[in-house]
């Protein structure tokens with residue numbers, strides 16, 4: 356038994372959400388308090404169901420019968436953590452050039468009003484927004500109105516707000532110009548153009564009837580790169596077909612596509628694991644990486660960037676393949692090549708596909724090679740998933756503590 360398993364004391368660890376496999380788990384907490392291994396426990400109200408529950412339908416085929424699942428390419432609700440945006444603020448309105456006109460009042464003087472200023476484009480942090488998928492590629496701010504007669508100024512253009520998630524980095528070229536880390540934080544992405552002056556503005560002692568006016572200034576235009584600092588608490592890292600998507604389906608209510616061919620997952624998906632102490636842990640299913648990924652092979656560098664933005668990692672290994680320890684070594688090598696120290700991030704090794712006979716034989720060899728315990732489970736049958744969930748909670752709590760220790764606000768879902 357891993358040393359952390361016994362220390363996992365919190366009373367009610369899992370929620371009983373009907374969508375997750377955690378149904379009924381709240382009942383197991385007293386025995387967990389008693390320090391028993393999860394696999395020794397039995398739920399109190401469902402005695403016929405062992406703790407390592409076999410949820411065949413958790414991992415695959417949860418769609419309604421007759422409803423064709425959306426292909427990965429058509430599935431637009433995937434997680435977007437990077438967006439290039441062209442922001443154009445509104446132009447200022449033009450000043451007016453006209454003269455006061457009233458019966459029996461000759462030479463009424465200039466009365467052209469100033470133009471309204473153009474609206475800014477502002478990035479604003481909204482806690483309801485989770486990814487950059489709702490951010491468009493082009494934003495055009497509202498223009499200011501032209502000035503009018505009788506010294507009427509034009510109406511200013513309204514401010515255009517772009518809602519972004521907490522932890523958005525704003526980059527221009529290679530320089531980071533803003534870090535939006537708290538709800539309500541704002542950054543002026545583009546300044547609206549100033550309104551022009553009407554001819555009344557140019558009235559002077561030596562020029563009592565100026566006809567001149569100035570046009571409004573154009574709004575600022577910038578190309579910004581928005582990036583999310585943190586994608587999720589945990590990232591599932593593994594070779595294609597290791598069973599990452601199956602695992603995410605099994606522990607959360609996310610529905611990434613599962614298939615027996617490599618590179619099924621093309622975009623990251625986030626699933627939320629609910630715990631009974633109202634803690635929510637976000638787990639990201641990241642597309643498979645291959646040997647040479649750090650040189651942009653396979654699906655390449657962008658997915659290594661997603662991994663970089665997870666607080667801790669779950670290395671998923673296909674235990675049914677020969678020499679599964681090579682997978683762990685290769686994954687760590689790729690991460691380290693991409694960014695120094697990335698493979699040292701808090702992590703856990705998950706040996707998947709334990710339901711296959713060759714996997715059972717491989718488990719002791721894998722543990723001997725790595726010299727450490729691994730979490731052996733089956734995403735397909737649901738075997739031993741609770742051990743993974745306990746470990747995820749421990750890693751999550753440790754990361755939150757570390758973030759707080761560094762004076763940073765921990766990521767909340």
Ligand SMILES: Nc1nc2c(ncn2[C@@H]2O[C@H](COP(=O)(O)OP(=O)(O)OP(=O)(O)O)[C@@H](O)[C@H]2O)c(=O)[nH]1
Nearest residue numbers: 596597598599600601614618619620643708734735
């Ligand atoms: N027997 C068995 N098969 C599994 C298990 N987990 C996943 N599989 C199968 O392995 C294949 C790949 O599973 P996926 O979840 O799509 O793997 P993935 O790691 O997300 O793959 P990519 O998206 O290509 O990176 C599917 O045919 C799954 O049914 C398991 O625990 N046992």
Ligand SMILES: [Mg+2]
Nearest residue numbers: 599600619620
């Ligand atoms: Mg997948």
